[in-house]
Amino acid sequence: MQLLLCQPDPHKASRAEKAEKEILGKVKASLTDKDLTGLVRATQELRLKQATPDPPEAMRSVPSLSLQDIPREPTTVPKEVGYINGVKVLQHDLFTNDVLYTDIVFDMSSLKQELLPLVPLFCFALQTMKTKDTRFLGLHHLVLRKTGGISIAPMIQSTEDPCCHIIVRGKAMARRAEDLFDLINHLLQEVQFTDHRRLKQLVSNAIVEYQQSVEGQNIVAVRMEAKLNVFGWICEQFIGISNLEFLQALEKKVDQDWEKISSSLEEIRKSLFTRKRCIINMTAEGKNLTKSEQFVGKFLDLLPGNSPCATTTWNARLPCVNEAIIIPTPVNHVGKSVNIHNTGYRVNGRTYVISTFLAGARTWLPDRTLISGAVCASYRFDNYSGACSFLRSGDTNLLKTLDRYDNTGDFLRRLEMDNDTLKKVIIQTLKHDSCKYPDPRAKGYNSLMQYLTGATEEERKRRHEEILSTSLKDFKEFADAFDAVKDKGWLLRWEHQKMFMRH
Known part of the structure; x- marks a missing residue:
C-alpha cells in the first residue's frame, strides 16, 4: 500500500508575485524614457476612449428593435x-x-x-x-x-x-x-x-x-x-x-x-x-x-401514498446584525441588503425594468471604476421577497461605496433617460423574462417553474403589459420606496484580515 500525502505550498503565491515583478522590472529597465512616456500616453488615450460614449449618429446607424416589434403578449408553452x-x-x-x-x-x-x-x-x-x-x-x-x-x-x-x-x-x-x-x-x-x-x-x-x-x-x-x-x-x-x-x-x-x-x-x-x-x-x-x-x-x-410526517412550517432567519467574514482571500466583497416590501411597495412588471437598469448600470459607483476594471459591482432584486442587494468586489473605499448604495434613491430621482435608452432597458428585461429558455427541455422546465410558483397566464400577460408601459415616472416611485428603507438594511463584508483592519 502506498500513501501519498499532499500539502499546500504557503509560499507559492508570493514566489509567483516576486517572479512577475522581476519580469516587469526587466521589461521596464529595457525601455527608454520616450517608450515610457508613450505607454503612459497610450494608456490615457485608451481610458478616455473607453469612457467616451459613441456619438448619437453612430448609435443610430446600428440596426435595433423598436417596442412595436415586440409581441404584445408573452411567449407561451403548450401545457x-x-x-x-x-x-x-x-x-x-x-x-x-x-x-x-x-x-x-x-x-x-x-x-x-x-x-x-x-x-x-x-x-x-x-x-x-x-x-x-x-x-x-x-x-x-x-x-x-x-x-x-x-x-x-x-x-x-x-x-x-x-x-x-x-x-x-x-x-x-x-x-x-x-x-x-x-x-x-x-x-x-x-x-x-x-x-x-x-x-x-x-x-x-x-x-x-x-x-x-x-x-x-x-x-x-x-x-x-x-x-x-x-x-x-x-x-x-x-x-x-x-x-x-x-x-x-x-x-x-x-x-x-x-x-x-x-x-x-x-x-x-x-x-x-x-x-x-x-x-x-x-x-x-x-x-x-x-x-x-x-x-x-x-x-x-412503487411510491408510498403519504408521508409519515405532518406538514410543517419553517420560520427562521439569521440574526439581523451587520457582519464581517474574515477569510484569506485576495479579493474583498462588500454588500448591503434592504427589503423594499417593508414600505408597502408592491412589485409589478415595471419593477423588473428598474431592476434590469440597476443591474446593468455602473453610475452608482465611483467614476474611476468605470475605466479601471478593478472593481466588479452588481445589483440583485428578488421580485417576490422584495430583497434589494448591492454588491461590490475589490472595494478600497468602503464608506464611499456605502454612500453610493444609500444614494440610489437620489440617483434614480435625478435620472434623465431618453426614450431610446428606456426602450433598450425594456427589451433587455423582456429578453430575460420571456426568451430565456429556447430549447424544448428548458421550455418545459420553465413552464413547470411557473406552475410551482403560481404564475398564471393572466398574471404573465399583465406583467408583460406593465413592462412595455414602463416610464421614467416609475423610477421615481421606486426611489421613494428605496429611501424609506435605506437605513434599515444590513451590511456584510467578506475580506482578508489585513483589509478588515484598514477599514
Missing part, C-alpha cells in the same frame, strides 16, 4: 394538466427528436426544519452510494448506458411562502422511457445509507468542493437575504456559509454518531418520496408522451 394514479402530471407536446425529458417534483413541506441542512448531502448521497445489489460504479454506468443522465437536487423558488422541493431530472430516448423511470425509482428507494466509510468520504468531498468553488459575491448575497426572509435562510442552509459550517461539524460527528446520521438520511427519504403533492413534468412529442404514461403509472405505484 396539458392531467392525473395518473392521483398524481398531477404536466405534459408539454414539443418536438424533441424522440427524446423524453422528465422532471419529478417532491414537496419538502413535511420535512423537519432541523433536517434541512442535510438535504444537499442527501441528494448527493442518492447519486453516489450503492444499493443492496449494485455497487455505485455499476449503477452509475447503468444510468449512463440507458439514459442521458439523471440528477437529484433541492430546488428553491422565492414566493410569498418559500417553494421548496426535491427535483429529479432525467432524459432518455422515448424507447427507453421504462428504463428511465425504473432507474429513478432505483436511486430514490434502493440506495442504502449504511456505508459509513463512503458517507464520510462524501462529506469530506463536499467540504473541499465548497471551498474550491465558493464565489464571494454569491455567498454575501445569500447571507444578507438570510437576515431578511425565510427563503434566504433556506438558501443559506443549502449553499451559504451555514452549509459549510454544518458540513465541518458533520465531518467530526460521522465517527461519533454514525447511526443517528444514517437514521436522519432515511427519515428525509421517508418524509419526501411519496405520491402526496408529487408532480410529474414531461416534455416530448405527443405520441411519446402517451406511450410513457404507463411507465409513469408503474413508477408512482
Whole structure:
C-alpha cells in the first residue's frame, strides 16, 4: 500500500508575485524614457476612449428593435394538466427528436426544519452510494448506458411562502422511457445509507468542493437575504456559509454518531418520496408522451401514498446584525441588503425594468471604476421577497461605496433617460423574462417553474403589459420606496484580515 500525502505550498503565491515583478522590472529597465512616456500616453488615450460614449449618429446607424416589434403578449408553452394514479402530471407536446425529458417534483413541506441542512448531502448521497445489489460504479454506468443522465437536487423558488422541493431530472430516448423511470425509482428507494466509510468520504468531498468553488459575491448575497426572509435562510442552509459550517461539524460527528446520521438520511427519504403533492413534468412529442404514461403509472405505484410526517412550517432567519467574514482571500466583497416590501411597495412588471437598469448600470459607483476594471459591482432584486442587494468586489473605499448604495434613491430621482435608452432597458428585461429558455427541455422546465410558483397566464400577460408601459415616472416611485428603507438594511463584508483592519 502506498500513501501519498499532499500539502499546500504557503509560499507559492508570493514566489509567483516576486517572479512577475522581476519580469516587469526587466521589461521596464529595457525601455527608454520616450517608450515610457508613450505607454503612459497610450494608456490615457485608451481610458478616455473607453469612457467616451459613441456619438448619437453612430448609435443610430446600428440596426435595433423598436417596442412595436415586440409581441404584445408573452411567449407561451403548450401545457396539458392531467392525473395518473392521483398524481398531477404536466405534459408539454414539443418536438424533441424522440427524446423524453422528465422532471419529478417532491414537496419538502413535511420535512423537519432541523433536517434541512442535510438535504444537499442527501441528494448527493442518492447519486453516489450503492444499493443492496449494485455497487455505485455499476449503477452509475447503468444510468449512463440507458439514459442521458439523471440528477437529484433541492430546488428553491422565492414566493410569498418559500417553494421548496426535491427535483429529479432525467432524459432518455422515448424507447427507453421504462428504463428511465425504473432507474429513478432505483436511486430514490434502493440506495442504502449504511456505508459509513463512503458517507464520510462524501462529506469530506463536499467540504473541499465548497471551498474550491465558493464565489464571494454569491455567498454575501445569500447571507444578507438570510437576515431578511425565510427563503434566504433556506438558501443559506443549502449553499451559504451555514452549509459549510454544518458540513465541518458533520465531518467530526460521522465517527461519533454514525447511526443517528444514517437514521436522519432515511427519515428525509421517508418524509419526501411519496405520491402526496408529487408532480410529474414531461416534455416530448405527443405520441411519446402517451406511450410513457404507463411507465409513469408503474413508477408512482412503487411510491408510498403519504408521508409519515405532518406538514410543517419553517420560520427562521439569521440574526439581523451587520457582519464581517474574515477569510484569506485576495479579493474583498462588500454588500448591503434592504427589503423594499417593508414600505408597502408592491412589485409589478415595471419593477423588473428598474431592476434590469440597476443591474446593468455602473453610475452608482465611483467614476474611476468605470475605466479601471478593478472593481466588479452588481445589483440583485428578488421580485417576490422584495430583497434589494448591492454588491461590490475589490472595494478600497468602503464608506464611499456605502454612500453610493444609500444614494440610489437620489440617483434614480435625478435620472434623465431618453426614450431610446428606456426602450433598450425594456427589451433587455423582456429578453430575460420571456426568451430565456429556447430549447424544448428548458421550455418545459420553465413552464413547470411557473406552475410551482403560481404564475398564471393572466398574471404573465399583465406583467408583460406593465413592462412595455414602463416610464421614467416609475423610477421615481421606486426611489421613494428605496429611501424609506435605506437605513434599515444590513451590511456584510467578506475580506482578508489585513483589509478588515484598514477599514
